[in-house]
Amino acid sequence: MTNGFKSIRWIIGLFLVVLLAEGCAQNLPAIREFSQATVVASSSFDTIADDIPKSCIRRVDAEEGFKGARIVVVDDSVEFSKEYKDKLSTCDALKESLNGIMAANGVLKGYAQAIGQLASDGAVTFTSEMGALEASLRGINIGGDRPFEGPKATAVSELARFLSNAAVRGYRQKELKETIETANPYLENLIDGLIAVSGDYQAVLRGEEQQVRNVQVNLVIESEKPENKGRIQEREMDERLFATRREMEIIESKRRAVEDYKTVLKKISETHGELYKNKDQLNSQALIPLVEDYAKQLIPLINSIKEAFAR
Amino acid sequence: MPDLTPDQIRQTRDALQDTVDQLNRLLMAKRKELSQDDIDRINEAVGKLLDASDRLTAQAIKGTAEEIADSVQRIQDATSNANHTLKVLDSIRKGINVAAALVGLGAAIIAGNPGGIVQASAGVIEAAWTVIA
Numbered sequence: 542m543t544n545g546f547k548s549i550r551w552i553i554g555l556f557l558v559v560l561l562a563e564g565c566a567q568n569l570p571a572i573r574e575f576s577q578a579t580v581v582a583s584s585s586f587d588t589i590a591d592d593i594p595k596s597c598i599r600r601v602d603a604e605e606g607f608k609g610a611r612i613v614v615v616d617d618s619v620e621f622s623k624e625y626k627d628k629l630s631t632c633d634a635l636k637e638s639l640n641g642i643m644a645a646n647g648v649l650k651g652y653a654q655a656i657g658q659l660a661s662d663g664a665v666t667f668t669s670e671m672g673a674l675e676a677s678l679r680g681i682n683i684g685g686d687r688p689f690e691g692p693k694a695t696a697v698s699e700l701a702r703f704l705s706n707a708a709v710r711g712y713r714q715k716e717l718k719e720t721i722e723t724a725n726p727y728l729e730n731l732i733d734g735l736i737a738v739s740g741d742y743q744a745v746l747r748g749e750e751q752q753v754r755n756v757q758v759n760l761v762i763e764s765e766k767p768e769n770k771g772r773i774q775e776r777e778m779d780e781r782l783f784a785t786r787r788e789m790e791i792i793e794s795k796r797r798a799v800e801d802y803k804t805v806l807k808k809i810s811e812t813h814g815e816l817y818k819n820k821d822q823l824n825s826q827a828l829i830p831l832v833e834d835y836a837k838q839l840i841p842l843i844n845s846i847k848e849a850f851a852r
Numbered sequence: 853m854p855d856l857t858p859d860q861i862r863q864t865r866d867a868l869q870d871t872v873d874q875l876n877r878l879l880m881a882k883r884k885e886l887s888q889d890d891i892d893r894i895n896e897a898v899g900k901l902l903d904a905s906d907r908l909t910a911q912a913i914k915g916t917a918e919e920i921a922d923s924v925q926r927i928q929d930a931t932s933n934a935n936h937t938l939k940v941l942d943s944i945r946k947g948i949n950v951a952a953a954l955v956g957l958g959a960a961i962i963a964g965n966p967g968g969i970v971q972a973s974a975g976v977i978e979a980a981w982t983v984i985a
Binding site: 597600604608628631632634635637638639640641642644645648649651652655656658659664667670671673674676677678680681682705709712713716717719720721723724726727728730731733734737738740741744745747748751752754755758759761762765 | 858859862865866869872873875876879880883884891895898899902903905906907909910911912913914916917918919920921922923924926927928929930931933934935937938940941944945948949951952953955956958959962
């Protein structure tokens, strides 16, 4: 009787430990929200990086196209001029310079994806596997005796499910905490680098806009020449000036979108700081709305980036 | 002379672009007084300054990537840790499958059912294979 009582106490104790572990390490929505928003945001950086050399090419085309100096005819063959090719080499240099920073952005994306997967309950739930174990237990038949028939099989597999869930969730919590701790001191530096390069993109766009402005001023100068005062010439000039105005508008909307993107990056850094501060209570009720708010703020900013680049 | 930092390169580039703004403004404001030669010279200067500005930007981007390389490596290490944990969790999942298959095999052996033993053995091999693979 005493032994039986001890066993019951042991089982109750075990269940209490399991339930406590379950209570402090369940879903981790704050990390999943952070992960999803960061993955989307880092994809926007690829769009920005892709447009850096393209903006340079548009600038060169605007300059050389206005001069009419892009093409030469050599031995009945139409070729790009040496001047045009030399100018494009600058754009090639810009493209090459991006390799390291794009890799850095890929690391940020990979990090966000990894902690998001780790925070997902799918990583630590073994429902179908436990179902298979239960089915195997039910199938045991020793000389007509079925020791795990009916509720007994369910009870054993439920206990196994509780124990394994508690163990792996505790392990997951510990590893997530360590991962966030390791990354946090370096994340701000990486993000500052991405912010700096986003600023560089704004500068490349500024250069493109300045070249278009230069073409625009030259068109105004040409339009004021007496030989261009005819109705057809005026209509043609209006068309070309209208095109420069439109181009400048598009460039401006991209520059504004990049400003928004820099805000997105700053928020990623700040929110990761909050995760770090709360690393011992990653499912804290205070942390969840804070990160949800972060995700909510990101969506319109990322949409404005998509809109600017869809034009 | 020591190399310029990415931030110093950016300051130089911004100064070049400020000059371009001034040249464009000058061209617009004085367009009726300038000769065609002067206009051509200003246009040439604008093109060269913008070209130099993009070259400086390329240097600044490269320098930034070098500056943050160590941080990127540390975050890569943290990511590897998280991915390792995911693998461990997945191997636990596979381990449960092996256990379930072994229970089936044990039951078949105890029951002395040759057909069941063959079938259960195949199940154990299949479950074990996913662990090895």
